[in-house]
Amino acid sequence: MSYKRLTPYLFLAPAILLFLCFTAYPIVASLILSFQKLEGGTYVFAGLANYSRLFQDSVFYEALKNTFIFLIVQVPIMLFLALVLANALNSRLLKLRGVFRVGFFMPAVTSLVAYAILFSIMLQDTGLINQFLALFGVENIKWLSTPFWAKFSIIMAMTWRWTGYNMVIYLAAMQNIPEELYEAASLDGAGKFRQFLNITIPQLKPVILFTAIISTISTLQLFDEPYNLTNGGPADATLTLGLYIYRVGFSYFDFGYASAMAYIIVVIVAILSYIQLKVAGDD
16 A cells, blocks of 8 residues: 555544544443453453343432433423523524623533532522522421432532533524524514424424433433532432442442443433434434
8 A cells, every 4th residue: 555545544543543442442341341240359251140130229220210300300491491591692682692691601611519519508408599598488498418309409400500501502503594584484473482483493403302312311321410419319319320330330349230230321322312313203
């Protein structure tokens, strides 16, 4: 092969090498590890033992249930708010649009530790939120120490952090919708709400599908918020699949079992993404 034909491969070589080392190898190694268990300090082949154990693990089912609660409740709320905010911030009637856009996007780039500390302080028994609610006669709510309110706190924190991120994606997509469509709709007597339903949402369908799939994958891997705010408590009420994998892997050093759980999540993500694509009618 001539030097000229080899040149593209030489430029690609560093990227391919990094991909093989840091992406392909861990994927294959963790898959192999999911069929192994530790005996006497050495990993030995265990067949489907890790997967069989997983389906009899009540804590795994609790983590799976919690993760799906977050997915079913938080993702639709977040995407709906992002869509409404993007539509409002796309209006030419609104002054200081740049300031509002930056303001709503800021939580997405805020340090995770700083934001977790902030929410922990606000959600304390004598925190800012309880003090505010007390003005309306509402008794102290134990946000982080009761199962229901701990879940609610996680949902509230995730919505605060990621709504602006999705809003920016919708906003960018809205600015590519031809203005002529809205002008024609106005001439036909369609109001703003009708235009939003019949023009904006259909035009954004591929983007909404994209954000729904990305949000679903992120929620199934949810770790940061429950780890920093509640550490999975109280009584595993906010334990997620991501946090359970971390516990099994890095607290109990059972990496074979943790790898098996990780691959179950991969299967769930693939199934849900396929369903979302089919429901949206996207081939």
